[in-house]
Amino acid sequence: MHTDSLGNPVSVSDAASVRALDEFVMGFISCEARAVNVLSAGQDTSSIVQAYCAALHMFAESRDAVGNARPFILRAQSGAARATPRERRFIAAVAAWVAGDIALAIQLHEEQAREFPRDLASLKLGQYHCFNTGDCPGMLRIALATLATSADVPYVHGMAAFGYEQCHLMRDAESSARRAITMCRKEPWAHHALAHVMLTEGRLTEGLAFMQDVSETWTGLNSFMVTHNWWHVALFLIDLGRDAEALAVYDKQVWGVVKGYSQDQIGAVSLLARFELAGIDVGDRWQDLADHLAQRTGDHVLPFLDLQYLYGLARAGRPEADVLLRNIDAFAPRAPVSTRAAWERVCMPAAHGLRAHGRGDIPGALEGLGLALPRLIEIGGSHAQRDLFEQVYLDALVRCGTEVSLTGAQGLLQQQVNRQPESRRLRRQADAVLRALGLPVAQHARAPH
CATH class of the missing domain: 1.25.40.10 (Tetratricopeptide repeat domain)
Known part of the structure; x- marks a missing residue:
């Protein structure tokens, strides 16, 4: 029996595969590109090798990911009787992910953290799922379960x-x-x-x-x-x-590192949107990004991703925004049970609100985003990432221009300025709203140059 670099026994049939397993485990937990090197051992039919390969394909976060991962996880399951108990649970967790049962996947990763706290690839993957479902306590709980041993x-x-x-x-x-x-x-x-x-x-x-x-x-x-x-x-x-x-x-x-990857795309959408909300001209940058987003209208991997694809397409004036919105509306009621509420109660109204804002329909933006914001954490993403949707809603309040909407905007903005006195962006926005309300501009601490 071989062991990986963290001391976990691994039931590989080829000793040379241990190095490939370590490339995955250590590359994955250190966020390094070398994690993909496990694919070089794909000919090794050992269950843990096949499970790691399946996980890599799932991280593509595309509509093809499940189909590409399924042959690997099926091979992993077929040989699981020869695997260790730790490996069998990891295989079951990846199989649950492939099947769309994220709740079961999280449960298995939490069990793994308690019983095999040196399985740090399982820890990282469990945090990933908790993050994507808005389970912040779960993210911390699973990390703390392994901390003493690791x-x-x-x-x-x-x-x-x-x-x-x-x-x-x-x-x-x-x-x-x-x-x-x-x-x-x-x-x-x-x-x-x-x-x-x-x-x-x-x-x-x-x-x-x-x-x-x-x-x-x-x-x-x-x-x-x-x-x-x-x-x-x-x-x-x-x-x-x-x-x-x-x-x-x-x-x-x-933008431009891996233009076809989901996370690179949503990072670009988020930044371009924030530029515009801060009054920065982005030129024709939406168009290049939208050429890649247009391929995402049938993905529906995570609601957090779909929302940003849609907003980018809407800002670029692309008809694919309408296609994606229709597809979200059709998919949400039949989403996997463990994520269906997030799709139906958060993603659907937010999607309608974001398309409306992207097209200049301010009442539609306020209606859709107003329904979604109280439950926004359910679609995952970090506080900083979800702040984009709150900024869009705030912009809609300001652009609505009524006494009621401006009053709401002023209250939100001033609280943010108080928390971030260095922010020139927030100060400019807050001052503009005060002027629109006929109020004197507040005194601010000087921001550093």
């Missing part, structure tokens, strides 16, 4: 940091992130968690300086991790009023 692995502290941050436990989040970075300066998930903390707490100048300082370590990462960390850099730049630099980050580091 405290020597910096990536576990990074995963715990993000779980803490999503539960709004900022001091614990920062402490865990900094511990991870002390152990391994090249820990991009910990960088990401700390960026979340600093953005939430309004530490914009500090956050920008930190992310720019560690950006030299973002090498060899998968496209999501590198583009998403640069996405965070762009958020700091937008709020600090450094518009040209933010656009340059979009052009050079966010």
